[in-house]
Amino acid sequence: MSKKDYYDVLGVSKSASKDELKKAYRKLAMKYHPDRNPDDSQAAEKFKELSEAYEILSDDQKRQTYDNFGHEGVNSSFSSSQGAADAFSDIFGDIFSDIFGGSSGGRASSRGADLSYNLEVSLEEAVFGKSLNIEIPSKERCNGLWNRCSYCGGAGVIRQQQGFFSMQQTCPHCRGEGEIHDKNCSKCNGSGFLSNNKKLSVKIPAGVDDGDRIRLSGEGELGRGGNRGDLYISINVKEHSIFERDGRHLYCEVPLDFVDAALGGSIEVPTLVGKAKIKIPSGTQSHKIFRLNGKGIKPLRGGSVGDILVRVIVEVPVNLNTQQKNLLNKFKENMSHENNSPLMSSWLNSAKAFFKNL
Incomplete structure (x- = not known):
């Protein structure tokens, strides 16, 4: 029995593109697949015929040979039921890949590890x-x-x-x-x-x-x-010698001379691009925080530039000589807790009340 023309088998013209061949085969293969037509020998034969036609016409070299010489030129190109399985697997590879996460044909491939x-x-x-x-x-x-x-x-x-x-x-x-x-x-x-x-x-x-x-x-x-x-x-x-980072802000501690803390003035503090001056009000206490707006970090993912927050630490002098001690004693004699040391005055009043109630 002579074979039917492959183009007629798929129901396409001889000028059909690869996409048209694929679409035609997909539709007919789903219709005649043996699993959908159990105990139907005609459907099985039709499916084999479809797969044979598609395998030949979807390959440029085999298609050209078929166009030039007909079935005789490609008789050895298609053999056994494995050819039908390969053609069906290839045409529906994208479906099975989505379902099972793998390829239905060709060499196995795996992405390298991260x-x-x-x-x-x-x-x-x-x-x-x-x-x-x-x-x-x-x-x-x-x-x-x-x-x-x-x-x-x-x-x-x-x-x-x-x-x-x-x-x-x-x-x-x-x-x-x-x-x-x-x-x-x-x-x-x-x-x-x-x-x-x-x-x-x-x-x-x-x-x-x-x-x-x-x-x-x-x-x-x-x-x-x-x-x-x-x-x-x-x-x-890496840990920085001066700054600590918290998001877009930078923090640092700067020692402050107790005379400058008492009298006020200005001090130089570091930034990542140089120096900046901070005005110190008279009577500044230890651990007071001063803010340098816009001297911090510009966030990677956008947003305003952060600040530098400077905490001053009032340093009490050490290793005093006799003259310095005498001057401080004279200074102390002229001190008034009520006027000059409000924190000390408040604490002393609280302590007196506490001891009185014991």
């Missing part, structure tokens, strides 16, 4: 940003001799047809590579991979904070037929 790297930066580098060079361990595929895996035929997968579905698993011999490296390779000692160090330039964006992560796409481990994984840079901001 890597992590802890990068220590200074506060200034975190605030203003900077490009830094790092060096990470890396594996590259050895360019020595690779032989086609005889177990899976180079596909990287072992496929089984189970009713309506074409199931597959990664080849246990080549682990999805489709190739097996020469065990006697002197370059990699048969492992298939070469270990080395890779240098990378990491751009630290201005405003990053301790614990933030920077993702470098494609700089992770080598995949098996798939893309490389990613490299995640974890930022570790």
